[in-house]
Amino acid sequence: DIPVASYAQGCLPISRAFGSGERETVRVRSAAGFELVCTPDHRLMTDRGWVAASELRVGHDRVWIQSSPGAFASESRLPFAVRREFQGRNGRRYRHDLPTDWSRELGLALGWLVGDGWLRTERDHCCVALSFGSADRDILALLKGHLDRWYGRAVKAVQRPRGVVHLSYRGKLFVEFFEALGARPVRAAEKTVPRTLLTAPREAVRGFLQALFTADGTIRKNPQSGSAWIALTSKSRDLLRGVQLLLLNLGIKSRLLDRSRPPRGGLFTYRTVGGADRSYGSDGILFELGIFGRSCETFRQEVGFLGPKHGDLGLQNVRYRGFYREKLSDRVVAVEPAGVQPVFDLTEPQSHSMVAGGLVIHQCGEQALGPNDACNLGSVNVSRLVRETAPEGWSIDWEELERVVRLAVRFLDDVIEVNPYPLPQIDAMVKANRRIGLGIMGWADLLFTLGIPYDSQEALDLAERLMAFVNDRGHDQSARLAEERGPFPNWSHSIYRAGRPLRNATVTAIAPTGTISMIAGCSSGIEPVFALAFEHRVKGADGDRVLPFVSETFGRLARARGFHSEALMAEVARRGSIQGLPGVDEATRGVFKTAHEIDARWHVRHQAAFQRHTDNGVSKTINLPQEATEGDVAQAYLLAREEGCLGITVFRDGCKGTQVLNVGVGPGRGGETDPSVLGERVVKPRPHSLAGHTYRMETPIGTAFVTVNDTESGEPFEVFVQVGKAGSDTMAVAEALGRLVSLVLRLPSPLSAQRRLEEVISQLSRIGGGQPTGFGASKVLSLPDALARVLGEHIGYGARHGSGAARAGQPPLRQVGDLCRECGQATVIYEEGCRKCLSCGFNEC
Template identity: 30%
Template sequence: MDMVAGHSQTQPPALERISSISRQIWADKYRLKSDGGTPMDITIEDTWRRIARALAAVEAEPALWESRFYTALEDFKFLPAGRIIAGAGTDRRVTLFNCFVMGDIEDDLGSIFSHLREAALTMQQGGGIGYDFSTLRPKGAVVKGVSADASGPLSFMDVWDAMCRTIMSAGARRGAMMATLRCDHPDIEAFIAAKREPGRLRNFNLSVLITDAFMAAVEADADWPLVFGGTTYRTLRARALWESVMRATYDYAEPGVLFIDRINKRNNLYYCETIHSTNPCAEQPLPPYGACLLGSINLAALVREPFTPAAHLDEEALTELVAVAVRMMDNTIDASGFPLEAQHQEAMAKRRIGLGLTGLADALMMVGLRYGTPKAAEAAERWAREVNRAAYIASARLAAEKAPFPLYEQAAYLAGETVRELDADVRALIGEHGIRNALLTSIAPTGTISLLADNVSSGVEPVFAHSFVRKVTEPDGSKREELVEDYAVRLYRAKFGAEAKLPDYFVTAQTLTPLEHIRMQAALQRHVDSAISKTVNVPADIPFEAFQEVYFEAYRQGCKGCTTYRPNAITGSILSVAPEPASDAEAVAAAAAIPVEPNHSPIPRPGKLAGSTYKLRWLDNEHAMYITINDIEEAGRRRPFEVFISSANMEHFSWVVALTRMISAVFRRGGEVAFVADELKNIFDPRGGQWSGGRYVPSLIAAIGGIIEQHMIETGFLTPGGHADHQPHVANLSAPAGALGMICPQCNQPGVTKDGGCLNCHQCGWSKCS
């Protein structure tokens, strides 16, 4: 009997079996619709069929493999990355690859802007990109032949940042960017501090390329030279530079660190490529023009007899599923388009894929293990080992059928540090047939697709919240609230009752220690040939010395990088809610009880105010603009109260009036108004901005925001680092399981968390990275 038909006869359609948030994610992000908005995928089963058919089309027996691919997709057992789900079988000009690292940027202006164009074309098709800016000479270096000094890599990063905003304004899918810089580049200190400037480089994730030599110098408290082109620009203490990296990420959650020597030593393709950047979430270290597609095995879907003494992961089913998934992903390379021909050639030459895991935390709970414990790490490592082993076996068998990847060199490949650690029978199989895919495993963030898969835990992260209340807008505009529960929590309560108390092994990210996070990451990394996107959540009050130790421990335990998140007034705090309710009714009641800061009434305007007027000339406009900012005195402290903007250019009249009235209305209500300047500074004009004061200002409104920020600093309301004197309250990170997260920029609800190195909203599925 056909497996697909047999399944459909015994269960209701998937739409009737999954949570409403999963249905919404499917409808909003992945359901195929015509250009006019008419649904083409009527059910989720139609989406699975569309993907299966598209990826089977390259096979000699497409009907056979379509059936097998459908079965793998069915019930979310295998989750291709979002771009595959949304794009496969649509005949639209999109790439099915999630991530790219762009080419090396030669240190001349023509090359720089040629690469900017390539980045724009890649992001237009929805690809996230990584760039290493270490090849650009430092700020102040002489540019021979033009009697000028170099502006440095950060100035060009500003240009990339503006390009990204422009691409997104044109309606393209959001594509995040990664920027890396070597720890010995002369501009490394400016790179580390870049995000202390409000609004700067907001479309980039930043990571420092940390070498083994640097870590040894930190340990020895030795001198560390900053070098470019063979010239040492200056020398500083390695430990001081390390502490500046740590202090920035302690305060701002960036930059991350990538242990670049380890990445290259353990790369299967060490013999034909050098890596110096990654995709935006860092699970894919890639060479120039490297491309990788992603997919995840849903471990939670493979647990049998959950919450019983006999609970176990079906490892036989896991092995079979991995083999089908590898074939699907290999076929995707041939089925996908590419923004650039160089990316196409690179993908074909190496046939890299990144098969990973999701639902790990749920699977652990379902078999009675507490995430972060040695036993849980042991189980996770065993499952990762099985995925890795099955993937290499499947790829070797594919090589026997379809040929190895073109740059395969048997002696060199088998001598690789990672390949040497494979089981002897797997190495023998590779020796006999070669291997189809140069690298096979990678663990990516799965924020949105894990929500699609009935809200399973994301990637290899712990569960962030067992349940939360989500606000839903009905078609008539009315609002309602619904309880959203984690997949494993919902199964447990379906089995034992809505009032059942969750066992101790149902932990959340807030109840784990940082070293428990690292233990899990290190255990998994031992059986992943690329890298892992993982966020180590740390409490807001963690001492700085203990925070640094997290990174040292990640290095000692063999991780390829480390990303942490410490909630504070700058990065965003965790909102505490009442202890986890036992029922839907209590959940809604608890949500209603969350304390809300009352709105301030406008303060009456005094008869006389102190203020300043600033002159602003924009582009080649003959008329200058004048911005007047008046302040009010409160308890001996000045704060902005109103803004007036005057311009003789009548083209600006209507929006100038609207802008000044809105800003003044916000200022007159008091409270924390520093965000106004930051919001304005992020506004960009698709027609372009201008250079001012050595940096790129993306729009006239952004320039006005800069003046407002400058005024706040001059009056003492805002410190140069971007902190208002009065800091908002930061809740304790040891929040209960109902903690919601930061405010989402799309749905304006609390639900944004950082997991897998990426900000994701659990309310609406918004993601910074997809």
């Protein structure tokens, strides 16, 4: 899901990201202030090519920096659930109209808060406050309008000495909102860029920078040279480093400067309320972020200042002067130890490079390598090693597998000898360790042929047996080669030195086989098939190409088992799956499951089974369907940790605008199947039985009974609402509300069921009617408002409500009936053989 800047081809998405544990790290720092914390062997692009961080020459090497604007998030939704309502200590309920999406206005407010504002979280002084100078009147009016609207009422601006004006918005919920955005109650020297801005859309980032530079920035001029530059000053180096990266992603290069000087006293005298005089000094700590040359013009176009505050300082005299060409590299000024820290591996499959901390770096991978080492990977197509042995059916040809493994180990070792290496250092390192990585591919096709479901214990047992066999025979062959050719030169310094000598430091690895598996006509690595038919998108010099693939194994077995037909294969090609297809028995459906039809736990268990018998990492993607929840992803990560996996990659279908693999081929691929063929529904089917809770709630139109049923995993699945008598208009409205909420919960969505229900609550809450009931915290405005309260109680969202017993002090409710089409009141009753309204006198007699 993460777009990274590739120095060669603009912005491309990464294909893998996973943790690699904790390792010793170094901090690389450049003259302009760019910093990167990485492992010592991680390579950076320099004027002399890719160089490991530990081998950078301080004062001489120049590292490449991001040369063009980067990508911003397309998702405008804030990365957390926004609470809009709370109950105060006085029992009253309060509501703020807080935004749920990013906007330029929210960026402006956040920028001014970081620049000239503060946050306080103490119980009696909980507030969000902003300060404005005498030259900021227009900005004050602009921001106050937005903040008042989000707060729910206008606050009074407080006049301070020296023309300063303060805005203060009190309330825990309002403060928690800005804390969730990343604002912190810290001193000036500890400020940072709010973390959520790093994944915010472009307009929000521009708004943040515009407000921050207007609050704390200026335009400096050099009278001697007639030049000018834009400067942002702060006591926090970390804040300016974060701003530097945001600017760089807009194509604006800047330089971090240390403007600190010796401490000074008596700079400012202040008289307290009690009449005492206090004198304040300065510790002298100050940093400046400078924007020079051509980047000044880019800043003016992309960001600029708010209002006329800096207008008279403008860049008019600079805009028309010639600029020196900006350097796209920066001198290394320090490489220093950064301690043991968690590190992560990323893979970008096109350029194999990315931008991190503003610097161009090389990608990581599953194969752990030292400086100047190289990958040497091979994969055995195990789907070709299955033989039909009547009467048992199909079985693995273990003798042939052993022959192929031994031959492959010898072949990979020969590759080390004959391969021409670009540098003598690489040649020396590769031959000193002689790493190889032999793995398998075609695992899913093998299971198809054997008739074993991927999501079964039988498949896991076979996985362990197969990989243990490959690992054992591979190491034995490496030992035989050591006897024949000698062990790898670093043998005496390795962890193997006490055992049988080996020719290769590592022997086995499960590599990503996306391309070679297509060439070989088998399934990829140890993955279940992504789909029985799919499209593979590849990039070329003449643009993207789409290659269609249909599982040959499925077609062959369909013919052998007698359910093959042209109509069936056409439907499989369109859908990519056989689930629900007529004419296919249940056992076959269980075997031919695709990645999205297999629970994530089985994905992780397969990876762990192979990892236990593999020297290096295991390439495996936990492919999840589009409706997968945050809980599904969390479960996959936690299970991977418990099972001992070295890393894990989770990919939810549809999380990218474009992706490498897509289910189905041709028009209508992966879409809704013709009902005449399958009768399949868009909404999730209802299980035979569900458990839930029924709540009683008094409403303005009578007593409502709301039933919320949950799935086995505890997520809400459906809602029923009953008010009044069957056949009445009131009951029709209540039933419609329940059906619509249920539909929202059962339609496919990237949001979890709980998150969707929170959105429903946000929409229904506080909808007013003609006759509210109750008062204070128990006041119910309408049937939708009552439903929102019940749903909130069910999922623990917002205030808790009682079971429906009469609340203390609540007046007795009068009898109500159906809705009146004349006056709109719920007072139509059936009396004396006639429907009549008790409020307006309307009758149907």
